[in-house]
Amino acid sequence: MTDVAAAATKRRAPRNQWWDVWDQFKTHKGALVGLAVFFSILALILIGPWFWTQDPGYVNLRSRNQGFSALHPFGTDQLGRDMLARIMAGGKVSISVGLTAMLLSITLGTTIGVLAGYFKRLENLLMRGTDLFLALPLLPLLLLMVTLFREPLSRTFGPETGIFILIVTAIGATSWMQSARIVRGSVLAVKEAEFVLAARSIGTPPRRMITRHILPNVMSPIMVSATLGIASAIITESALSFLGLGFPPDFPTWGRLLFDAVDAMQLYPARVILPGVMISLTVLSVNYIGDGLRDALDPRIRGR
């Protein structure tokens, strides 16, 4: 009898809600496939170089522009560099730039959006600032940032890390405005909900009001703009590399590979398709993961 009672109490103890989230996430087939694809891409670019030991920067002019072969499964580029090794190396940069820039822009956008939506006094200042950023011509701004900060950053952090920081900051600082506006709109709606009033009558201070009540309820739009943000960060990075503003020309990124191959696209279409497919797969899988997460985080959808 006591055992039964003990078991009953145990069952009733609040379960960590992340288990519920995972249970719901598992029911979303697209999200599971997306997760699998994303993890295989990660495995390819992280574990792959351990098995495929060719140097992505090794130039061998005698074997340039080769097709698929056992020696070079994805062929070689116009300088005879192995495409598989370059895709692995490029993926590492592209995905880390994408993820970090997205994190930065979402953090910035959410912070500004929440502050502007919740605190009426800050709204004007922050939203006019957002408008200002939206009105800025982005490419000249990026150009300016790169020319101003490339040298000092390279000197302090080394050429690769320096450029990485520069690119991530540049992309993050110029792409947070959309999410800030979306988040502010959602916060304005949630703020008027009666449960926020109820929390005020309890005496919840603003910072916990935001973390406990506002943020969880504006999660969906944040999630959506985060997943879309990864895609646009990868693409912006490739555009920057193409303009010569990003990583140095011999440094492989997916965007770089793509633009290197565009010149000879009609002769060697595989060199465009391969990095293109990698970018698309990453973006698509991240979108599906975001979709599944958004559903799983909503208790109203959960358990249906």
Add this chain to the structure above:
Amino acid sequence: MFDHAPSQKTLVEVDGLKLYFPITAGLFRRRVGDVKAVDGVSFNIYQGETLGLVGESGCGKSTCGRALLRLYNVTDGSIRIGGVDIARLSADALRRMRPTMQMVFQDPQASLNPRMTVAGIIGEPLDEHTTLSRAEKLARIYELMDAVGLSRDFANRYPHAFSGGQRQRIGIARALALNPRFIVCDEPIAALDVSIQAQVVNLLEELQDRLGLTYLFISHDLSMVRHIADRVAVMYLGKIVELATREALYERPMHPYTQALLSAVPEPDPVHEASRRRIILTGDVPSPANPPQGCNFCTRCPKVMDICRRVEPASRELEPGRFVACHLYETATTAGATAAENGSGKTRLSTNNPTTQQGV
């Protein structure tokens, strides 16, 4: 009810409470006027009683209830709860006062965060105001769930999984978590089925008996207020027009607005229902941004006099514990007995319920 009122200890004293929402216009958002949602309201609530606050939609009852808990910053007046004037309290001091006063909200769907479990919702006040350990908190949450008649198994569920009545119980449990002395019930039954309304009201009454709670019960449901309230205040356009004990108000309404309001209540007895004569008010409630000069009710009052359009009637105590703001009873101060007789005579005409006159 009548006799205990003056002798009892006062818990809430509201004096001249005003709450204006500014109307701004133009490029520089200049203040061009005010919506006078609550315009000079004064009343007391005694320890352990239920004060009903009734009135039609938009008359400011909910705003008044929220202002009482300082959910809005009041424009003027004082609100003393347990002797502390909370109308001018700093944010920090107000936060420390919060446990004594809580609120039950109108819409049980909207007043619960859809992303929190029941345990999280009921436990929020405990997180904010106590330093209990996790296990103690859980024990208190279970205790509260038992008190409002929710199964402990529901602790992990989310609000969307409950019916309206159950959600309202969650809201009540949350309000009770910190052992408050005063609870504002802001139309807690308006969004519920009639059968569930009775359950929730009975729960509120039972909790009041058990925990010695004091309620301000805001409602537009006159029969429910008659059931639960000890005293009733009638609001019209931001002002209290009549405040009396339940029996006195329902048997012998004095203010013309109260008479009209009560005449709209259907009678369960078909014999009485057939003879019920409704006072139909014409026109709409004036805008609270631009209330009429003089008495607020003068545009619709069936007994309007010349003075009503010019002079605003003051609230006077016509009988012990009975306040009416109407020029009809102005003479009562000089010749009390005759005026009161006169007043009830007028009432008799409209209510058609003369047999109960002696009951008061």
